[in-house]
Amino acid sequence: MISDRTVERLSLYRWLLEMRVDPGTVYLFSHQLASMASVSPAQLRRDLMAIGYSGSPSKGYLVKDLAGSIGAVLDGSEPSRVALVGMGNLGRAIVSFVRGRKSQLQIVATFDKDCRKTGRVISGCRCYNQDKIEEVVEKEKIITAVITVPCAEAQKVADRLVNAGVRGILNYAPVPLRVPEWVYLENRDVTAALEKVAYFARQEEERK
Amino acid sequence: MISDRTVERLSLYRWLLEMRVDPGTVYLFSHQLASMASVSPAQLRRDLMAIGYSGSPSKGYLVKDLAGSIGAVLDGSEPSRVALVGMGNLGRAIVSFVRGRKSQLQIVATFDKDCRKTGRVISGCRCYNQDKIEEVVEKEKIITAVITVPCAEAQKVADRLVNAGVRGILNYAPVPLRVPEWVYLENRDVTAALEKVAYFARQEEERK
DNA sequence: AGAGTACTGTGAAAAAAATAACAATACAAC
């Protein structure tokens, strides 16, 4: 089993390989890619070890090949099908962002409870009424979801998603959700992140 | 020096204490707060040790007092003044969210390069033209910033912010920024987060 | 072809983080 941290870095490596490496560059050394990703060369090599990828001691890593190998691990056999619940400001921003990005991820369904949003296609994606969550998630075999509803609704939505078969949730509501241990949960609380950054900024300022 | 992880959890504890604890509750045991935060009681106690807070062995922690003590560490003496650059979909969502939230954080200035946005007050916050970054950041003594501009602009914006005196950056552009080691940087790449969640969701699905 | 070079892959070591364990303590019940 590959660790949390490693998976996140692998995703970054792939993006760098696909988007930030000059197309003419065929090979890359660990220290070059590591430097782009702001990690140590040893860290990079160990991460690649986790996916069983080997480069050449004299040439380094074959750019396209490595990107492909990371993809094989991260994406599995077919593209991941994702649902997003809560088409407010944040939800719409995420949907349009993910769609515009070269990626194996597909947001195949979105949900809202506001009738002005449902039934329409927003940011290129069908928006269903939230009472269709179970039906659509099951039919579309969705196992990954993003939650961008207000705080008060988040737990209810999470419960329904889990019940419908979702196994991974990316939660943007600033409330720590409760899910069964067999559901992978990632919380992205802006407040906590900002407070953390503000705290360390102050530390740096004082240390001057 | 308090660790990264601990600071983030402290922020969560405070929020729970202020928003999720019944106002009538005066004392709380470590296992109760730990359970709300989905961490182990030992973890919670260790985190509180980091800020030198002590409870009573028989009564637990004094809710208001603990929240205040965490605040004293996280917020310092006065509220943190924050700038946000890039008033697009995401930027506006974050500004309105942070303003609506009880918090010591103040977004005191926003910037954009689009003239339709600058000069106006958006989501309750003055939006300046981006060429005013240095001037405003210095004058307002801002040391914390959020970046929500497109990928291609992020590094340029970061450089200017750092130059103007910023010491902590929360970056939402999906590109790993380069900053001096004395600037605290937190990257919040949606793609990496989603790919990670999708990966572990698949693992759980297969493990069934 | 042989020496030299600069890299990789990985075991070993170190550092960091989380968990467990437990003595010390404050209260409750009797």
Add this chain to the structure above:
DNA sequence: GTTGTATTGTTATTTTTTTCACAGTACTCT
């Protein structure tokens, strides 16, 4: 008062993550 109980603060242990270090290797240069 004494006994019992449940919790804290903190030390010790375990686990996880990162870094170090170096043998092994494929290439270059002479």
